[in-house]
Amino acid sequence: MKMPFFIIFFTISSFCFAQNNHIVKTEDGRRVLLKADFTWEYIDAESTTIKEVTKPTESDNCNLAEDFKEPTLDKKIQNQLKKGRATITHIKKRVAKDYNCSVDDVILLSASEKKSNGVYNFCANGKAVKYKRVGNNIIKSRKLF
Numbered sequence: 001m002k003m004p005f006f007i008i009f010f011t012i013s014s015f016c017f018a019q020n021n022h023i024v025k026t027e028d029g030r031r032v033l034l035k036a037d038f039t040w041e042y043i044d045a046e047s048t049t050i051k052e053v054t055k056p057t058e059s060d061n062c063n064l065a066e067d068f069k070e071p072t073l074d075k076k077i078q079n080q081l082k083k084g085r086a087t088i089t090h091i092k093k094r095v096a097k098d099y100n101c102s103v104d105d106v107i108l109l110s111a112s113e114k115k116s117n118g119v120y121n122f123c124a125n126g127k128a129v130k131y132k133r134v135g136n137n138i139i140k141s142r143k144l145f
Contacts, residue, residue: 061127068107096124109128
């Protein structure tokens with residue numbers, strides 16, 4: 001008698017935990033509850049007035065100072081990335097190829113990297129571009145929205 005009761009209880013409780021809901025944050029800071037049945041709702045209820053969010057205008061031009069120096073990267077990480085051809089020189093070659101310019105025209109503005117991934121901001125041919133590295137794969141960072 002106990003065994004069928006525990007099997008039924010375990011089955012019902014596993015169905016309850018299988019329905020995962022996720023909380024995410026939007027770009028404007030509001031929290032949204034994503035439900036398992038493909039519906040969503042705002043968690044932080046706002047008043048009836050709707051605020052219009054405007055993004056600041058981003059210029060693609062690189063306005064660099066004359067005494068600008070590229071940031072130095074961690075040599076230990078760069079040595080580990082040599083095997084996969086994902087060092088900063090390889091990334092600069094990729095950027096130069098994508099923007100039809102020489103490697104000397106590609107300037108590293110900022111970087112955040114670990115052994116497993118990295119984000120690099122460049123000035124290529126006068127345009128500000130952003131590239132990501134995941135493992136040894138180098139891709140151009142794109143904005144979805």
